[in-house]
Amino acid sequence: MCSEPFGKIAGPAEVRPIVAFHEVSKWYGNVIGLNKLTIRIPAGVTGLLGPNGAGKSTLLQLATGQLYPSQGTVHVLGQPVWNNPSLNRRIGLCPEQDAFYEWMTGWDFVYTSARLGGLGRADARDATGRTLDAVGMTRHKGRAIRGYSKGMRQRIKMAQALVHGPHVLFLDEPLAGTDPLARRALMDIIQRLGSEGKSVVVSSHVLHEVQSLTPNIILLNRGRLLAEGQVRQIRDLIDKHPHHIVLVCDGSRKLASRLVGWEDVEGIRMLPGGKALMVETRSPDAFYGRLPQLSLEDGTEIKEVYSDDDNLEAVFKYLVNK
């Protein structure tokens, strides 16, 4: 039973976690990077979110064996990570820093990464060609990396993480600094990796894009685990903040006067323009259930209904700012 404030949805007992942190703390001198973190990341695509300094990069570096936990244990695919280089055959990392061997061509970089992963010449050649094709860099493979755009650099970074066919991928801010087209291309790659059965942990600040990649998220703040699980379920568990539901209609004041009598409605605010109102309720499902009946009884035409905060950004804001 975990002691996180918002709980998490437990999966079946036989589903082993891909990454398991148990009571992990990491400090740098007086600065605490991670504070008694216990999480189990299941297979599939998982989003790792948090503001700056939350500990996301520390978590990824611990998970890939670059750092040693000051306390606790880290296991990936059931094995301890620290000083276990053979595990790296099954792990891929796309690091956050924009650092390369600038003098190398894209092909050279990915091919060398494959060879460093222990692949033979022929295997490495095949894997490199396939991987570059998968990330859409075949056309630019002969150019030096110093001549690449930001999007190309991110794709080449992704390629070196994929070339040796890892089971688990850690992507640290893979969408950072990319233009919308490149971002879309990278997201397609990530989604395809998930559909092919690879486990991917994506760390990002771009909340709506992570939300479109995966419903499973891990939220960190100040080195501590804030929430873990699916966005909707986390949202439901945030008792402190009622849901905001926006109703767009012409007779908004009349509608408001009807809604104020409902017990589960905690507040109503008229939105600027006079054509919409926002309802606060702690029971959104019940509210949605009764709304069509109200509309029929009253004859009020409700043009649009949407939830203002049933998304990752709202969850993020609530949890981080509390």
Next chain:
Amino acid sequence: MNSAPALAQIEHSSAGRGLSLTALWTLYTFSLRQHRHGKRWIIMAVLMLLPAGLALLVRNTAHDVPGVALEFIFGFMLIPQALLPLVALIYASGIIQDEQEEQTITYLLIRPIPKWALYTMKLLATLTVAVGLTVVFTSLTYAVIYWGADSHGQNVLLRCLKASSIHATAVIAYCCLFGLMSLLARRILIVGILYIAIFEGLFANLAFGVRLLTVIYYTRLIAYRTLPFIVSTPFGKQDFAAEAWQLDVRTDPKLLEHPQFGTCLTVLFVGSLVLTALAAFLCSRREFYVKTAEKA
């Protein structure tokens, strides 16, 4: 981007838990290629061309100085005292630190290569380059000194071979030493220069036990025992090496109070191995901070 094929699982032949020779060899060749790029080799070339360039200059201005004297001054004062330690410092200090500063060390740490092997392979590549440069430029210096000059019966080729071997041994020892230091000290350049100036420059000349800890002392003894630097003058024989290195050959002509040739070689090679093993051990235990805060 096309509708790319699935990234099938690679069934590579070296799957398993063992050390991959492929990976090690790739790391070695990759490190050699790294040394070719960047501006460092330009600085190295300028440094190592110095003795040959100076020798060329003085051949035109100092016709009367015998080749052996020039050989001693350039080959066994300038090169081992100043150039070899600097070359070793420049190369060996960057084995890991360069990758850390450029933030590319991550790409090596996430490969199935143990950290001790990572350090060892990179050191091996560094040694290959340093020794190669040393041999080439020592030979060039000898060529400049003796080309077209009277060798006074000396077997120049043999002397050149011996000098190159001695310098190679010294540069290996220095590289192993500075490689270890680079893992212990962040400001390796300052520490290295102070080490060269104080330890190798000052302590090596003191007739105390402390000189037994210096590389240059053993290098000098090996040179003295294998390469005579004796010239006849109207006032008798002049032993350049004994004078310059303060070796008391009058009371101890065979230098029995100093380590023998075999001992010197053993100390340098075993010392290099020990330093390498220690550095590899430290590397295997170390964390490499790339993005997150460095320890105070």
Next chain:
Amino acid sequence: MPIFDQGYQHWSGHLSGRAWRWLAVTRQGIRGGLKNRFLRYVLFAAWVPALALVLMLCMWGLLERRSSLASTFMQYYMALLQPGVVADPQHYRADIWRLSYGYFLEIELRFSMVLILLVGPNLISQDLRFNALPLYFSRPLRRIDYFLGKLGVILAFLGMVVIVPSIVAYVLGLLFSLDITIIRDTFGILLASVAYGLILTFSAGMLILALSALSRSSRYVALCWVGIWLVSGIVATVLQAVDSQQRRYVYYNKMTVARPNGRDFDNLSRAERDKQWRAYRQARERAAEEYRVAELGFSAHDWRPLVSYTENLSRLGQQLLGTDQTWKRLSLLDPDQDARDQLLATYMGPQYPWYWSAGVLTGLFGLSACVLNLSVKSLDRLK
């Protein structure tokens, strides 16, 4: 309005003048430099020779006043100096001060090189590496302000170990002497040491700034500085060693050629053999005398020390302080000509014309200025 805006508020005060903008860059550089613990240790160690200088000057002042406190040091002085000097300390006051300052500045020259190695390489190379130049030049800061600011960092640190200790030692030496005529005798020494400190700062400062502007990696800049400081000195020593061997072998060759031997010599009459031997001995003595004179005089034409950067600075310091004249004066106390020559050969530095070194340093200064001008561009020309 009872409620005040907590948001951004425009500065409506008085902006400082253009003349002091470089000071902000200097202050930031000094703050950054002092964070380095190693630098603080070196600064601390660099003050030890200053303490020794202060001690020397103060003790000499006490000696002039025949103070009992100085009696302990009398033996030390007697061992180092001629009795005539210790017997009349006031007469030789200026000479002793000159030599003390000379040794102090020589030692501080080495400390300065280490300080520049610690502080200098990062000054511009870090700004290039992290692309900070647009941040500087997007402010109302000209390139000259930027360069002066960076040079100010070098001036601050070198001033701390060369100029400030010189002044403090002078003042304390005055106080311990309690003789107003000391100012007349020694004020020139103070001016010379401050001038030397400024020459050292500007020359070495411009050089390290130029090197720092050439590379984004401070490691290579530091290596270049080591090359200029140490390797140039070693090269100069090597060239001098070769030249010394050349003079010696010219002498050996003369000795070898002149020796009479062979069958023709044996067939000569006794008178003839005696004549040839006399000629040979005279030739040897002449050769020995020529060699001795050449050894004493070669220094006046020896260009080889110019290869060493620190040697050029030392030569200028030597000229400013007038230490050569001091040694010549002190050597006159010894009646023996050979002993005088030996003393001068041991203690006097290179004797080539000082303006050769001035030319080399000026040339390096000009080259550094060109490099800075070409490497650090204003905002509209930055990549």
